[in-house]
Amino acid sequence: MNDLVIRPATPHDVPAIVALLAADPLGVGRESPDDLAPYYAAFERMAADPHQHPTVAVRDGRVVGTLQLSVIHGLSRRGATRTIIEAVRIHSDERGNGLGSRLITWAVEESRSLGADLVQLTSDASRVDAHRFYERLGFTGSHIGFKLQL
Amino acid sequence: MNDLVIRPATPHDVPAIVALLAADPLGVGRESPDDLAPYYAAFERMAADPHQHPTVAVRDGRVVGTLQLSVIHGLSRRGATRTIIEAVRIHSDERGNGLGSRLITWAVEESRSLGADLVQLTSDASRVDAHRFYERLGFTGSHIGFKLQL
Numbered sequence: 001m002n003d004l005v006i007r008p009a010t011p012h013d014v015p016a017i018v019a020l021l022a023a024d025p026l027g028v029g030r031e032s033p034d035d036l037a038p039y040y041a042a043f044e045r046m047a048a049d050p051h052q053h054p055t056v057a058v059r060d061g062r063v064v065g066t067l068q069l070s071v072i073h074g075l076s077r078r079g080a081t082r083t084i085i086e087a088v089r090i091h092s093d094e095r096g097n098g099l100g101s102r103l104i105t106w107a108v109e110e111s112r113s114l115g116a117d118l119v120q121l122t123s124d125a126s127r128v129d130a131h132r133f134y135e136r137l138g139f140t141g142s143h144i145g146f147k148l149q150l
Numbered sequence: 151m152n153d154l155v156i157r158p159a160t161p162h163d164v165p166a167i168v169a170l171l172a173a174d175p176l177g178v179g180r181e182s183p184d185d186l187a188p189y190y191a192a193f194e195r196m197a198a199d200p201h202q203h204p205t206v207a208v209r210d211g212r213v214v215g216t217l218q219l220s221v222i223h224g225l226s227r228r229g230a231t232r233t234i235i236e237a238v239r240i241h242s243d244e245r246g247n248g249l250g251s252r253l254i255t256w257a258v259e260e261s262r263s264l265g266a267d268l269v270q271l272t273s274d275a276s277r278v279d280a281h282r283f284y285e286r287l288g289f290t291g292s293h294i295g296f297k298l299q300l
Binding site: 014017018021027030031032038039041042043045046049051052054068070072073074075076077078079080081084086087108111112116117118119120121122123124125131134135137138139140141142143144145146147148149150 | 164168177180181189193195199204218220228234236237258262266267272281284285290293
């Protein structure tokens with residue numbers, strides 16, 4: 001595992017990130033890996049925002065994991081800054097080898113460097129293994145996450 | 151209810167917003183309304199970020215509600231843009247009169263104008279009335295929200 005690099009994503013990583021998003025059981029129906037145009041456009045919007053940190057984990061030149069870290073300044077909790085982790089995906093070849101844990105631990109350390117007081121994320125209620133994973137890493141599943149599709 | 155105005159918060163609203171945050175049962179232990187300096191500093195950080203929309207509801211010149219709307223561009227869901235609603239508070243004098251519903255409906259419409267495909271929020275698992283409220287407004291409580299204090 002010495003050859004693993006966690007680094008900011010670039011536009012060149014977009015196809016590999018989309019492949020990871022689409023390989024997910026919940027993602028398969030909502031991604032379009034054969035039409036990358038909307039993803040490149042979205043990557044440009046993210047790149048223009050200094051508070052968005054699209055990230056990849058690369059092993060032997062191959063993208064094997066991804067997540068997005070977002071910084072949100074706010075007033076509550078004495079003006080606390082929080083980060084939000086979204087779109088965490090690990091390549092199926094890499095499951096169970098600790099990569100997920102390394103990637104989330106990286107995101108927590110990066111959040112600390114970015115001045116965050118709190119890290120948060122939501123996980124679909126059906127992903128029971130993921131919940132145990134986040135609890136082992138010190139997260140508390142104290143909230144219900146609500147979504148409204150527009 | 152005709153005199154209600156929902157508008158962007160300004161630094162002048164900070165004391166009233168903090169009073170609302172501190173009046174909340176979960177907020178009372180984690181806010182410091184007698185020391186506003188960290189809140190003014192946080193408001194400056196938010197004002198410097200075009201994707202943060204601290205918002206107040208004002209009736210007869212008095213702040214009676216608040217929320218923060220944040221825009222997050224991302225790759226997942228075909229490059230979807232999502233908004234996150236945080237720090238929703240309604241003055242105790244105004245509960246049960248539909249103000250909460252107006253404020254969230256405003257946030258959903260504003261999210262649409264900002265180009266969002268998805269609106270999301272988390273609510274502490276203990277706030278059972280709030281969960282019913284969000285479900286009535288069309289939200290689905292499909293996720294578990296995890297937090298890690300740094």
